[in-house]
Amino acid sequence: MTYVKVWIGLVALTLVEAGLAWIRTAPTLMLALLLVLSLIKAALIAWWFMHLRTHRPKPLTVLIPMLFVFVGLLLSLLPDGIRAGAMR
Amino acid sequence: MNALKNPPGVKTTGMWLFVLSDLLTFATLLVIYTALRIANPDWPRPFTLSPAIVYATIMTVVLLASSLTMVWAVAAMAEDDRKNTVKWLLATIAGGIAFIALHLTEWRHLVLEDKITASTGLFGAVFFGVTGLHMLHVACGAVYLSILTAGVARGKFSAEDIETGGLYWHFVDLVWMFIFPLVYLMAVKP
Amino acid sequence: MIIFSIDHKVIGKQYIGLALFSVVLGTLLSLIMRFHLVYPDAKVRLFQAMWPDGAPGGQMTPELYLSLMTMHGTIMVFFVLTTAPQSGFGNYFLPLQIGAHDMAFPVLNMLSFWTTALSLLTLLAAFFVEGGAPLSGWTAYPPLSGLGRITGPGEGLGQDLWILSIALFCVASLMAAINFIATIIELRAPGMGYFDMPLTCWGWFVTALISLFAFAVLLAGGILLLLDRTAGTSFFIPGGLIVNDQVQSRSGGSPILFQHLFWFFGHPEVYIAILPGMGLISTVLSVFSGKKVFGYKAMAIALVSIGGLGFVVWGHHMFISGMSPYSSIAFSVLTLAVGVPSAVKTFNWLATLWGGRLRFTAAMHYALGFVSLFITGGITGLVLGQPGLDVYFHDTYFVVAHFHLIMGVAAIFAIFAAFHYWFPLMYGRFLNERLGKVHFFLTFLGVYAVFVPLHFAGFVGNPRRYPDFKEYEFLKSVMPLHIGVTHAAYFLGAVQLIFLFNYFWSQRHGAIAPANPWNAATREWRND
Numbered sequence: 181m182t183y184v185k186v187w188i189g190l191v192a193l194t195l196v197e198a199g200l201a202w203i204r205t206a207p208t209l210m211l212a213l214l215l216v217l218s219l220i221k222a223a224l225i226a227w228w229f230m231h232l233r234t235h236r237p238k239p240l241t242v243l244i245p246m247l248f249v250f251v252g253l254l255l256s257l258l259p260d261g262i263r264a265g266a267m268r
Numbered sequence: 269m270n271a272l273k274n275p276p277g278v279k280t281t282g283m284w285l286f287v288l289s290d291l292l293t294f295a296t297l298l299v300i301y302t303a304l305r306i307a308n309p310d311w312p313r314p315f316t317l318s319p320a321i322v323y324a325t326i327m328t329v330v331l332l333a334s335s336l337t338m339v340w341a342v343a344a345m346a347e348d349d350r351k352n353t354v355k356w357l358l359a360t361i362a363g364g365i366a367f368i369a370l371h372l373t374e375w376r377h378l379v380l381e382d383k384i385t386a387s388t389g390l391f392g393a394v395f396f397g398v399t400g401l402h403m404l405h406v407a408c409g410a411v412y413l414s415i416l417t418a419g420v421a422r423g424k425f426s427a428e429d430i431e432t433g434g435l436y437w438h439f440v441d442l443v444w445m446f447i448f449p450l451v452y453l454m455a456v457k458p
Numbered sequence: 459m460i461i462f463s464i465d466h467k468v469i470g471k472q473y474i475g476l477a478l479f480s481v482v483l484g485t486l487l488s489l490i491m492r493f494h495l496v497y498p499d500a501k502v503r504l505f506q507a508m509w510p511d512g513a514p515g516g517q518m519t520p521e522l523y524l525s526l527m528t529m530h531g532t533i534m535v536f537f538v539l540t541t542a543p544q545s546g547f548g549n550y551f552l553p554l555q556i557g558a559h560d561m562a563f564p565v566l567n568m569l570s571f572w573t574t575a576l577s578l579l580t581l582l583a584a585f586f587v588e589g590g591a592p593l594s595g596w597t598a599y600p601p602l603s604g605l606g607r608i609t610g611p612g613e614g615l616g617q618d619l620w621i622l623s624i625a626l627f628c629v630a631s632l633m634a635a636i637n638f639i640a641t642i643i644e645l646r647a648p649g650m651g652y653f654d655m656p657l658t659c660w661g662w663f664v665t666a667l668i669s670l671f672a673f674a675v676l677l678a679g680g681i682l683l684l685l686d687r688t689a690g691t692s693f694f695i696p697g698g699l700i701v702n703d704q705v706q707s708r709s710g711g712s713p714i715l716f717q718h719l720f721w722f723f724g725h726p727e728v729y730i731a732i733l734p735g736m737g738l739i740s741t742v743l744s745v746f747s748g749k750k751v752f753g754y755k756a757m758a759i760a761l762v763s764i765g766g767l768g769f770v771v772w773g774h775h776m777f778i779s780g781m782s783p784y785s786s787i788a789f790s791v792l793t794l795a796v797g798v799p800s801a802v803k804t805f806n807w808l809a810t811l812w813g814g815r816l817r818f819t820a821a822m823h824y825a826l827g828f829v830s831l832f833i834t835g836g837i838t839g840l841v842l843g844q845p846g847l848d849v850y851f852h853d854t855y856f857v858v859a860h861f862h863l864i865m866g867v868a869a870i871f872a873i874f875a876a877f878h879y880w881f882p883l884m885y886g887r888f889l890n891e892r893l894g895k896v897h898f899f900l901t902f903l904g905v906y907a908v909f910v911p912l913h914f915a916g917f918v919g920n921p922r923r924y925p926d927f928k929e930y931e932f933l934k935s936v937m938p939l940h941i942g943v944t945h946a947a948y949f950l951g952a953v954q955l956i957f958l959f960n961y962f963w964s965q966r967h968g969a970i971a972p973a974n975p976w977n978a979a980t981r982e983w984r985n986d
Binding site: 274275277278279281282285286288289290292293294296297300303304307308386387389390392393396397401 | 562563566632635636637639640643644645670671673674675677678679681682685689690691692693710711712715719
């Protein structure tokens with residue numbers, strides 16, 4: 181039954197996200213909220229559906245943070261995006 | 269060939285490694301999307317709330333529902349209940365196919381009605397590139413689960429095999445949780 | 459089922475065979491390039507026979523030269539330096555060294571080899587399609603690589619095949635990486651902790667972790683580049699581009715983004731080539747010094763930190779690309795920081811030798827040669843890591859000399875050492891020691907004769923990727939140097955025949971090896 185509750189939560193969060201678009205939230209605020217909500221949803225899926233809660237292969241404690249580091253590194257591409265926009 | 273077999277958990281570890289790697293591929297695509305969008309302040313935002321966003325929300329719910337049935341399939345297999353495993357696996361595959369069908373209808377609408385294709389500008393390029401790669405993953409997942417279903421019905425495969433398949437399916441779902449807001453919701457008509 | 463075998467030893471040998479084929483091909487291509495640089499006007503009937511379009515009347519076109527360069531780089535980096543030390547020797551010896559019965563996923567292992575083979579065939583097919591092989595180097599920067607046939611003869615189908623080949627290689631490497639990591643994490647012998655593994659296993663482990671993430675990013679870049687070429691998108695194509703007097707209609711993309719993605723993969727790739735070698739050299743030095751590796755734990759941690767730092771220094775390939783100068787400073791500092799773990803390794807290798815009872819076998823010769831090349835090539839890395847100097851050196855032969863020494867030749871020396879060290883286990887016989895030593899000294903001499911002068915060509919500002927120097931007044935002074943380098947390259951190429959002869963002859967006629975001939979302590983030599 182827990183799975184159904186998690187699923188209902190996921191659907192509810194999806195509707196909240198769509199609702200943010202519905203009420204035309206300002207883009208920057210909306211992006212921030214959407215990212216937070218998406219991370220929560222991803223965490224719910226990983227924690228419950230992918231069984232991170234009960235079965236956690238040992239390397240994941242190191243590798244999952246590593247993934248975040250890599251994504252953070254990739255974000256260093258964004259300043260060049262800004263400069264490319266300025267050069268247009 | 270090898271008399272010795274792997275201890276339990278090795279397949280799960282392998283699938284998790286794949287998931288992490290593929291997550292980085294998708295993350296890269298989304299970062300490129302962000303960088304291009306910053307560089308192009310006149311980024312188009314063509315989606316209407318209805319039908320486009322309503323449609324995409326339904327697709328999201330369908331994909332989430334297929335994740336739920338997948339969880340039940342894994343749980344059934346853990347109790348060696350092959351009959352129910354097959355049932356829930358079939359439901360999951362149906363969900364995946366429904367998602368693809370809805371998605372293709374939406375693509376068709378974009379191309380024919382809104383005249384947006386991959387080559388009509390960066391919005392189309394990102395949209396079809398990212399969702400196309402995701403759809404490829406869903407399609408591969410449907411094939412993968414079909415092989416598992418056929419095997420389970422004939423008494424092959426262990427609980428860990430189904431668990432591994434489930435990991436893949438949930439990962440595809442997890443990726444969509446980022447594509448839906450970033451590609452769809454952030455492109456709603458102002 | 460010897461062909462589609464799922465036995466890790468067979469797959470390892472298949473990888474080594476693939477790498478040997480590739481290295482012969484890559485070397486021949488480089489010799490043709492060296493010939494052309496010195497005799498740019500020569501008309502060679504053989505060239506015309508092989509490339510009717512690229513060498514009309516036997517006179518090589520600049521485009522053909524560039525395509526040879528592209529193929530040389532791609533073949534060497536991907537199919538030699540990435541496959542042989544990691545997938546070849548790693549597949550064969552990792553399970554033996556950690557006491558596993560096989561790799562974790564034998565079928566995946568087989569698939570990964572055959573995907574690699576398919577990838578190589580796809581790449582080689584580029585030679586035979588209309589327009590020939592691509593011109594854009596192993597880095598494949600857009601817009602040159604993104605626009606199709608209009609940018610050059612090889613940029614049509616040839617470049618498509620190139621990207622497809624690299625995408626396949628990404629997939630194969632991901633499969634291999636998953637296999638290596640899962641094997642090391644899950645299948646170590648009972649009681650063997652991470653810090654009980656031989657340093658070779660640490661090298662393969664860190665390399666696999668790097669592959670897992672680096673190839674994921676390259677795959678994304680490759681997919682987008684392929685879309686740019688085939689679906690008419692413009693991820694990497696800027697607006698208002700004029701190619702061959704034609705304005706291109708696409709706009710909005712940024713070529714710099716591809717460079718970022720490429721080097722996010724590309725710099726870790728350099729470490730994918732060298733880290734397995736570092737691990738192996740540690741083992742060989744310790745066995746033939748009759749001592750334990752000095753500072754085992756520091757060595758393992760240094761491998762991990764080199765691997766980690768490898769991901770945060772990619773910007774030093776882009777100092778002249780128009781990257782933000784503030785990023786340049788950060789990338790420069792981080793790049794110089796790689797010197798710290800590298801120095802830890804070098805000094806620990808020297809300390810391993812210190813006071814040991816050295817046995818100068820052929821494998822030991824190559825290991826010592828590796829240390830020498832590693833220092834020579836590494837020092838110039840510190841030079842190039844500084845933006846001020848790199849701006850001058852970046853497009854010169856200085857960089858060519860630097861990366862050939864450290865990434866190419868040093869890694870190849872580690873492969874030679876591995877052959878001599880493990881041949882008894884692989885074939886039950888020794889590689890001929892005397893031939894090995896002769897080959898070592900001639901090769902050692904040859905590589906320094908080829909690559910040291912190229913540094914000086916770099917000082918003069920000799921640009922790389924130019925097919926013909928005779929048009930440039932300021933390069934007149936370096937032509938004698940290039941003639942010397944070309945002849946040294948012929949010599950170096952010829953000398954490799956000694957190794958090939960030794961390798962094939964010794965498989966059947968080498969001296970029979972006893973169990974554990976080197977008195978090594980690692981598990982693969984145990985008879986159980």
